[in-house]
Amino acid sequence: MLTALGTAAGAATIPDLTTGQQAGSDLSPRDGGTFTIGWGGTTAGVSPFNENTALNGLLVRQVYDQGVVLDPDSSAVQPWLFTDWELVDEGEAPAIEVTVRDDVTWHDGEAFTAADPVFTYEYLQTTDTQNVISRGNSKYIDGVEQTGTYEFRIELTEPIATWRQSLLRVAVLPEHIWSGVADPAQRDPLAEGGPIGTGAFTVASFDADAKTWVRLEPRADADETYPMPADVDFLADNPPYVDALEIRQYDSKSAVKTALLEGEVDAINTSLSYDEADRYRSNNCEVNVVESEEDGFQLAGFNTRRVPFDDKVFRQFLHKLWDDEYYINEVHSGTDAVAGDYLAPLPFSEYRPAEPDASAAEQFTLFRDSQGDFDVEAARAFLTDNAAAQHDYSFEETADGMRLRVNGEPFGAAHTDNDGTGDQGALTVLTTLPRFNPKQAEGIDRWIRNMELVGVPAEVSERGFGQLIDQVFSEQAFDTYTIGWTNLEPTLGYLNQIAGDGYGNPTGYRGADDLIRDAETTLDQSERTEAVKAALSRIYEDSPYMVFEYERLYQPLLEDWAGWVNNQGGIYNQFTYLNIHRPPEFEFQIRGANKGSKAPTINSGSNGRIPVRIPATESIDPATDIDVDTLRFGSRATVNGCGGATPVKSTVVNGSGDGGGDLLVHFETDATGFEPGDTVAKLAGRTTGGTPITATSSVDVK
Template sequence: MKFNKVWLMLVLSLSFVLVLAACGGGDGDTGTDDESANDDNGEETVSGPQSGGTITAGMYSAPGHQFNPLFYSDAYEANILSFTHEQLVQLDQDLQWAPSLAESWEINEDYTEITFTLNDGITWQDGEPFTADDVVFTYETIMDEDYVAAGGVRTSYVVKLDTVEALDPQTVKFTYTESNVNAIFDASFYIVPKHIFGDVPLAEMPDHSASRRAGEVIGTGPYQLTDMLENEQYVLTAYEGYWQGTPYLDGITWRVIEQSVMPGLLESGEIDMIAEPNGVPAADFERVDALDNITTFVTQDFGYQYMGFKLHHRTADDVENGVIDPDNWIENEKLSDVRVRQAIVYAINREGIVNGLLFGMGDVLNAHFPAASWAFDEDAPEKYEYSPETAEALLDDAGYVDQNGDGFREDPDGNEWVLNLDYPTGNQVRERSAPIIVENLEAVGIKVDLRNPREAGPHFDMLEKDNTDWDLYLAGWSLSAADPDPSGIFLSTDAYNYTRWNDPHSDELIKKGVQAPEAFDQDYRREVYAEWAHYVSEQVPQVFLYSNTSNYAYNAKLQNVKEYPSTIYTDSHLWYLEQ
């Protein structure tokens, strides 16, 4: 095969290095003189980076129309933000923290303070200077008590944050309430402009034109969102004043396309790139990999697909007020028995989904950590091999039996027992797995109402707002490659705890995993996460389905693409089209 491949089963080792300072960063000039030469016919040719041209990238579902990093929620919106906005630091090819908006940083001995020095000469895409005040504003907004009520879900970045202060226009200091193992990661969120949002009431910020309207979304990144036809295409135009030098490409256009037509569009050159969040489907990969005009890159995904259990629902008042208080939650009795949840895992032929729908380009998952993570421990979680017989025995033991002879089980009180299943469009494998899951569950007597799929944006909006008739749902997580800390998803009080799992022991173990000073030892953390993974697999707050490979494809003429384990979007200002 011709693709540049990172071995699929390789467990990437992310060393936990206590770096007290990091230096580097761009000097503001990415341009090089084009070198001219003559070909065999005496005609002049150009080698090296050339400016000009645009590329068209495809994604399978439309963004949820939120382009303010403080409030975005889906991976399709992230496809835009990856080019328009930036962070203080970014991951390099070795999954170590490297400079971005910050040129360097220093951390005190007990990891309670981290001070960043910002790069000079950075401007927002409207020409205003970027300063430490923008960093302070971003983090103080997330810390605001009304942030969640306004629709924000990024609270995990500020759990241990005490203060963030601008020491001068180029220096910003984060102070934590205790030693913070993830101090750098917690300071790695996208930065938003204070001069745009500083006077906007927080509740109005998500619907502000600078959060939603092309031409008004302002970041520090190499490209600006300048035009869009909602649900169809999103146009990014090179920002000439970009602090690392004007991008070589004139722009990038994102088109929303159907997965089924993607190979043909790549072959014809109508689209130039398929990348995050789902890449090239495994069913199409061999065909795409054989195209002479396409370069492919395969790496192990840091995320996974799952079927969530809505174990609790928030009250209508809490949803309206943006409150996440487990003490107020209403238990979903249809899924309260752990034996029922375990039975559901046994009943689903996950290996069949991987082999049949992913063509073997993935792995069945039994815990939160995929193989790409250093926290992955194959032996830690319970293994749920496909076993309808075990599922039936567990359901019988829990008192869920077919009492009226219709082929479906009633609950222990003899009432009809139907589980609703909701899922989004956009990911063909996920869409095709939904009826397979229903078939598997009905084979053991569980009646499922498979509801019509929705676009990803509305699906996740309803999921976040805890619609009270939801029982089962399909979704996926794109996990951070920087650190495996699961607190942003699994802590009971976290906004992204969509299952509304309320388990004090799980919370205790998650917090133990980042407890200083012990957690400065990666072996300690690995042991804690193995214990947590085992516990989660026993309690089954969700069905871990599979982790697939990330199959990226891009035009062979597109040069300077950095094929990192976590993304191919790094330093997109250096991309150019070979003439």
């Protein structure tokens, strides 16, 4: 039972960054509303065969259900369309027996059966697509057979350690829709009523050229035909709750952030910098900033088909020219950014080697002299005096200063393309436009400067994200490139995709294939862990990639929403969009001022207190559900700016409704920020479970 509070009046206590919310809300979700996501930068189509972009992956997982999902807290495999699975006939060629749900229908009313996943696996093996199962992992599938109406069997070519995550987490396609489509790229995704899936949402509209790029609405029969798996405890009951999800396009990250601050969108696709997050939480409490660990990294990749990038020593040399100290301590000053090393995000600690060994740590530290300055001569000596070098390196004085020679030729002449043709000129770093990642652009500029100081002619070539993807991953036409990877599996099953024979490895590097294969095929968990660590260590030493940053995520959304689901990759995931909802409704009444008037009068010059009554309702019991210490009351501008009066006294009084009682809270008038002419009062706070709640009321401020 709440009694009197002894907190002093005055400036409000600004809430810390939110770090998570189980199922988003501790109270019953409120239905309705359109949750609008602002997307800055390149958008994609709505095809289920393009999950390699974050946006399309988001859409696909709302329309097409997966066989299994990963628990956002533990990363454990959880049932979704598949209810049971077992590895049988363990040996050189085991099999997986799977049971699917018997209570699911497709959006068009057709029944879902085991025939659909059987078709999906076979279709993805025989078409050139980028669905998560289609490349890399499909080599482990020897055949798929339906064994019952709701049962099927996957025959494997050999063991695969991550078979649950890698083979069962597939977006399942309807056989009756796709069986006659030979080339998925030629099918209009909006034909025949739009994408047909089993998911909670359907595509209501799609226009690649419109500001509202896509609108998703809950399937009409969601309450009856979209039952959730019984043992899923990270979502509230009976989602989805919104009337629609909308994605709106903006030209840049800055434009989409402006749209959020102006209330045009409810959430955005980009993470804030540490400084931005601090400003948002200090100056704009209409925005809730959720903090989480990144499940990815930022890296540079080197094209090992080209001279001199085919030489491990030259790649290590470039790695050592990256200035971690400058990038982390100056460019990212005051943030939680961490210098990178392995192809394993920091949260995946189980598989990360303890740290690079002493020689490797020195090997990939910027060349510095005894004063801590960049040591140009040491950098040159690393190439010219290195017995492990594959090429002969030297430096000569030219009109442009000291310049690197490779095998007796100037760098530009010795530098080849993928086919071995020389005279490719300066080293080129492909990167996205600076406006998309200005801090990374600063780090790359320093990197280029260091190359030039040593004597390596180098330049930056900027591309739109889609152009960069095509040039790097489709054409492999690059020297080095930068990109970020996210949504990576905690089991590190992605290693083959990024550093082996998967579609995510454009570098041509295959030096860790044996260790990656060991990690993929052993079924003993401890042996697999050691194999993963060995693969990570070798890739780090061979330097086909340079991981230069791990980040924390600061993701904003308006306080009008609750129900986000946080995981290692943040709150923008398939579960958040299922579970997002309005916070519970509550209201307040200002007592003792101008009774009977539609808008109670408040004297802004008063030194007294304003009593505010929060009545109990069916959806909220303020006596037990509201964290009184978090309440802030005042003018809308003051409360939105993270100010307002805090409670000086609170009392539970006999209430109306079905709750345990109303809550009467007193606030000092001079801390409210009210000014003559104000017409709106705002009360904001959090429930005892951390859900943000707000309410407004009309006032007449004198």
